[in-house]
């Protein structure tokens with residue numbers, strides 16, 4: 001099957017399905033045409049997936065298609081943007097049509113769930129690689145940047161952490177299987193991350209100041225917010241939200257996965273104390289998603305002791321500061 005028939009058969013299939021008033025022209029011309037409302041900014045993000053680096057050799061084509069778009073949608077959510085469309089640059093080692101068919105099924109399952117049309121791309125031959133660029137819409141001045149955390153903000157995460165990293169450890173044989181169902185759950189968290197687009201309206205309603213998605217691990221990613229905003233923070237570990245799949249491990253190991261493990265694609269964000277309280281009130285009535293408070297933003301000067309901090313983060317248990325040196329054994333990435 002030639003390149004153009006391949007594109008026509010497998011990729012030119014959802015622009016017309018979703019009533020995309022913003023897409024003037026999709027696949028088929030030299031460029032796609034996007035219309036952005038005058039009071040909106042265009043949010044753009046790209047991610048590349050390489051076999052061996054971003055997914056294990058042998059990952060199903062369906063999962064590759066699904067995850068490569070999921071993590072890009074996650075970036076839009078972390079910016080407070082609504083999805084407009086995406087492009088796909090696909091490099092294939094050969095013209096394996098069954099690979100393309102399965103890949104496209106995974107890709108369009110999530111594309112259709114988030115009503116995001118594929119508007120263009122490129123198809124080439126070479127080692128397997130998937131590059132997706134997503135485009136989103138956000139009202140001017142309302143994008144949620146990493147640099148806008150404020151002193152006194154509550155630091156929150158949108159879900160339980162560490163499950164996907166446990167899936168990685170299982171795949172590498174660094175953990176041994178204890179329960180088939182737990183393994184399957186961990187692999188599902190790793191292969192099928194759920195972009196938290198559902199939080200976007202609440203980010204705007206409760207004036208979230210800064211946000212990002214947790215792709216490289218909570219500590220490292222939160223560090224980006226702290227660096228960009230010029231602030232520090234205190235993280236309380238005693239109720240830290242760790243994934244169900246870690247429950248059979250020691251508390252130290254649970255925290256290691258939850259704090260350092262990547263691939264969760266939950267969102268970490270900061271908002272004023274009053275707005276946090278309002279969100280919690282709404283979520284207790286079932287009117288807003290559940291969120292987990294993990295700490296507070298402080299001024300940089302409140303984090304002076306080099307010994308006690310890791311990238312501007314002070315750790316506490318039951319309010320008492322703990323020395324990360326004592327955790328060094330378990331928190332291998334410190």
Ligand code: ADP
Pocket residue numbers: 007011012026027028029030031088089090118119120121122123
């Ligand atoms: P050009 O030669 O102008 O780069 P191509 O022949 O690469 O155009 O692509 C023809 C059309 O098909 C373009 O509209 C392009 O955006 C689209 N296209 C190519 N590959 C893909 C793909 N993998 N997914 C979606 N659209 C694609």
Ligand code: MG
Pocket residue numbers: 121122123
């Ligand atoms: Mg081209």
